[in-house]
């Protein structure tokens with residue numbers, strides 16, 4: 170369809186080629202332009218389990234796996250956006266020409282795949298006042314300008330740690346990143362990435378700490394309608410150095426200046442956790458201070474582990490806070506890690522996790 174015009178246009182700009190729409194209906198290759206009041210932002214890491222998502226709630230999918238044209242066509246058929254992953258080594262884009270080249274490459278890629286924006290997932294350490302800090306803010310500004318002008322209605326989102334307080338040495342200019350991007354996805358998980366106190370297993374996303382992070386972002390006057398709460402659909406499995414009165418001491422693994430971190434554990438999907446709790450020593454326990462479930466189990470070598478995770482009971486107050494604080498929406502890392510098999514118990518657990526996104 171008017172392909173030669175497109176070829177001519179892109180040749181004049183020195184980029185791209187004529188891309189064929191992979192969808193049955195060509196209109197499904199148009200960018201999604203409608204804004205929805207409530208965002209449900211899903212990270213997809215690949216495979217075909219997206220077919221089992223509850224698509225009546227999904228508004229944006231960030232494609233962190235291989236590009237899947239079938240996913241693109243399906244997302245567009247229900248009015249959901251599909252966005253690229255954007256990650257770049259910051260030292261390389263302090264140079265303005267390099268930065269522009271990177272953005273151009275991404276927007277050409279997004280257009281050639283009929284995508285609706287980009288999710289900037291820069292989790293690198295940045296020092297306050299450094300050239301990288303300025304370059305990162307410029308990157309967000311220029312990415313937004315380029316995407317918005319090249320792809321009508323496109324969305325530029327940026328992933329931030331659970332708090333703006335230089336967590337994991339990410340001293341970003343959160344105020345301006347908030348200003349230039351369309352959405353901030355707050356990763357309210359890995360909240361034990363830097364443990365300064367006792368080196369023990371704790372919740373991935375304790376309720377009070379999680380909500381405190383939002384108060385900090387809001388205190389910077391970041392528009393609450395740009396803030397999306399990120400929740401974990403995974404937990405941490407810690408081998409205990411010893412377990413005394415249910416306190417699991419963990420190996421000291423330093424991270425970005427802190428002596429102890431969740432890097433002593435292994436991330437486990439909710440699907441694994443729901444099976445493992447059934448063969449645990451304790452069954453599901455509840456920590457009333459952190460407002461999170463956990464359990465202990467023994468592995469085949471006799472090693473005791475403690476597993477901390479989130480389930481509908483711990484997620485409900487978080488999802489409710491999205492509503493009560495008037496945030497833009499909610500999302501998860503990641504959409505693929507529930508049990509999408511046809512086992513009836515799993516199906517029920519999976520449906521409940523999806524339904525919890527909208528509050529309880």
Ligand SMILES: *[C@@H]1O[C@H](CO)[C@@H](O)[C@H](O)[C@H]1NC(C)=O
Nearest residue numbers: 260261262263264266267268
């Ligand atoms: C530009 O980026 C490339 C990697 O894409 C890097 O090797 C090069 O050093 C960068 N140039 C400058 C001037 O930063």
Ligand SMILES: *[C@@H]1O[C@H](CO)[C@@H](O)[C@H](O)[C@H]1NC(C)=O
Nearest residue numbers: 368410411412413418419420
């Ligand atoms: C458990 O292990 C930690 C870390 O090695 C140690 O500090 C603590 O004293 C130990 N506790 C007991 C009761 O053995």
Ligand SMILES: *[C@@H]1O[C@H](CO)[C@@H](O)[C@H](O)[C@H]1NC(C)=O
Nearest residue numbers: 443444445446447512514515
């Ligand atoms: C776990 O145990 C419960 C209670 O016995 C059972 O209903 C459920 O099917 C089990 N779940 C899994 C995933 O095996």
Ligand SMILES: *[C@@H]1O[C@H](CO)[C@@H](O)[C@H](O)[C@H]1NC(C)=O
Nearest residue numbers: 223224225226520523524527
């Ligand atoms: C999908 O989500 C909607 C909205 O929460 C809910 O009403 C519906 O029951 C869900 N569908 C399934 C299959 O769970």
